[in-house]
Amino acid sequence: MDTVRSELKFSVGHLGVHTVVGTLAVQGRIVLAEDPLDSSVTATIDMASVRTGSKGRDKAILSAHLVDVDKHQTATYRSTGIAAGSGPGEFLLSGELTFLDVTRQVPVRIRLERFASGDGRPRPIVTGRAEFLRRDFGFVYHVRPRFLDRAISQSVAVDIRLEGSTAAPSEGTGL
Template sequence: MSAPTTVPGYIAGTWNIDTPHSEIAYSVKHLGLAKSRGRFTAFTGQIVTAENILDSTVTAEIDAGSIATGNEYRDNHLKTDEFFDVANHPTITFRSTGIREDGDDYLIDGELTWRGTTVPTTLKAELNGFGQNPANDNATTIGISAETTIKRRDFGIGPEGNSFLGEQVKITLEIEAALQQ
């Protein structure tokens, strides 16, 4: 195995997700015609960048009840036991199990737990860089973009064989995280 790529300005440390400057969103086909989109507004997480970037870790917790689609009726429907079952499973979690290089990007292998079911999931991630964030007390900040596609039925989300709702759900993340001192 070759040595990991050197990342300009790379900083080893512990980073907490800056929720106001981050986004976790999804899209799923509706009626096979268009994409229905939503996002989660409440989440936390931590990134630990190791001396060797491939030894780094990621954890995240999402408040499933913070779903926001722009339609209150749909948001409330998604919170029911037919979809997210927020009453019994209020959080969605991700825990990395390994990181691999993928050209200039990275693959973050992990476990996604949603509705009490844990499924191996890989995020394709782009490390956007390191810098100072004047909107967050000039905190040293890391920026990461990532995405994955999951099968909603792997987690028991929505009815089987639903012609209204696609099986594949694309999840996208735009993350800024502040270095902890």
């Protein structure tokens, strides 16, 4: 994966009127097989890289009251299967997200957007979207008063844009 050109964005509602958007650094590998349904994905998300545009909010997210980045430095995603989607280049990726030491199935709708060229080999560009519920991972804001946690939406949306780096043809097309 080209970590400079790839990005992971998350968004979560706050107080029912505002949406907080942030980014996280992601690295990993997507192998595009000759038969797309045999492709696979692994990714590692650097939790300490969170950026929301507010240093105070970032500090709160990383604190022991929410993510506790000292104990949970990364989250991981590993595909377990892939199925054809509703349109050309669209797929439904089945996979496991491990976050805060909890592993749950989180499907990702992905789309193979196009191939960029580089070093004479094509580099895939993949976009995707997933959603998960905070409570499924024990992702709770542990502060008093409790209404502060209730001000944060349970649903977290994740948007990805991954651009591949070149890999030797015998290794598959790596992202």
